[in-house]
Amino acid sequence: MNSYYTKSITNLARRGGASALKGCKKELRPQFREYGTRSDLDSPFDHLPKRNKSWFNWKVSSVFLAFGAFMAYNETLFDYYEKFTDSGILDELLPVKLEYEMKNLPIYQKLAFSKSGDKWVKLNSWENLDRNVLDSTNEALKTKTQEEYKAPSLHTHTLAKPGGILVKPAIFHNIETDEGVSIIHVGHRLCGYPFIVHGGIIATILNETFKRNASLSSKMSSNLKDDYKVENLTISYKFPSFANQFLIVKTRRKEGANDDDKFITLESVVESQKGQVLVKSEALLHDTGRATKRAKKSSWLPF
Incomplete structure (x- = not known):
């Protein structure tokens, strides 16, 4: 490889890996992709899309947890189901x-x-x-x-x-x-x-x-x-x-x-x-x- 490209790619890797390629010249990118050069500091997680919102909502989770615990101990739904399906008194x-x-x-x-x-x-x-x-x-x-x-x-x-x-x-x-x-x-x-x-x-x-x-x-x-x-x-x-x-x-x-x-x-x-x-x-x-x-x-x- 040309020493000029080698030095340029090495400097790009030290400055931030793949994220630094965004500011490099177009003529350097084909060479970098062709030889697949990566540095130890170039992490694959840098390319993952960033989430602006958290996937876990504490407020919503807390409400559902409290509601589930209440229904489990209270057994209100089971009481209603038992009354609805009660066949103890036979209708003649x-x-x-x-x-x-x-x-x-x-x-x-x-x-x-x-x-x-x-x-x-x-x-x-x-x-x-x-x-x-x-x-x-x-x-x-x-x-x-x-x-x-x-x-x-x-x-x-x-x-x-x-x-x-x-x-x-x-x-x-x-x-x-x-x-x-x-x-x-x-x-x-x-x-x-x-x-x-x-x-x-x-x-x-x-x-x-x-x-x-x-x-x-x-x-x-x-x-x-x-x-x-x-x-x-x-x-x-x-x-x-x-x-x-x-x-x-x-x-x-x-x-x-x-x-x-x-x-x-x-x-x-x-x-x-x-x-x-x-x-x-x-x-x-x-x-x-x-x-x-x-x-x-x-x-x-x-x-």
């Missing part, structure tokens, strides 16, 4: 109101009063149902009397209270396509976060829906719900499921690689009563025959 007309609201849903009206060509059949409860109810023969309709239908379950006993699943879900099944639609009301007691139904409750509803639709499917031989075991369950939560509304669970069969007379693959979509997609799910179910074995074993008991 609440089940009637919910039944009326459910029967006036557009999807209920569409399936309950479907066209003559649509093979939709309405079922009244989760339990005590079998495919005999769906038979179009003239034989007398029969229902199962096994012990599995008599024992209290999570959804027919524990959750069947104000704030839970107060009214019996309405279930529609299509005889020809094996599609199913369940309409279920979820209350505030089923929430994890305030006003949002717990993900475990959604999984329970899907688990019961899958097993019920498998037992009603014309492809499967067993019509007992507890014969079926959910081998694999995949749930994708698309949007929060808010409480105190009706959830619409639409289920249909999906072709699976492992499907045979003992396995079936089903998929479900959970929608709000306004039609918004909340959850998508898929399950592989296995007909274990455990309920059938228990029923046969109990029928041979001498007492």
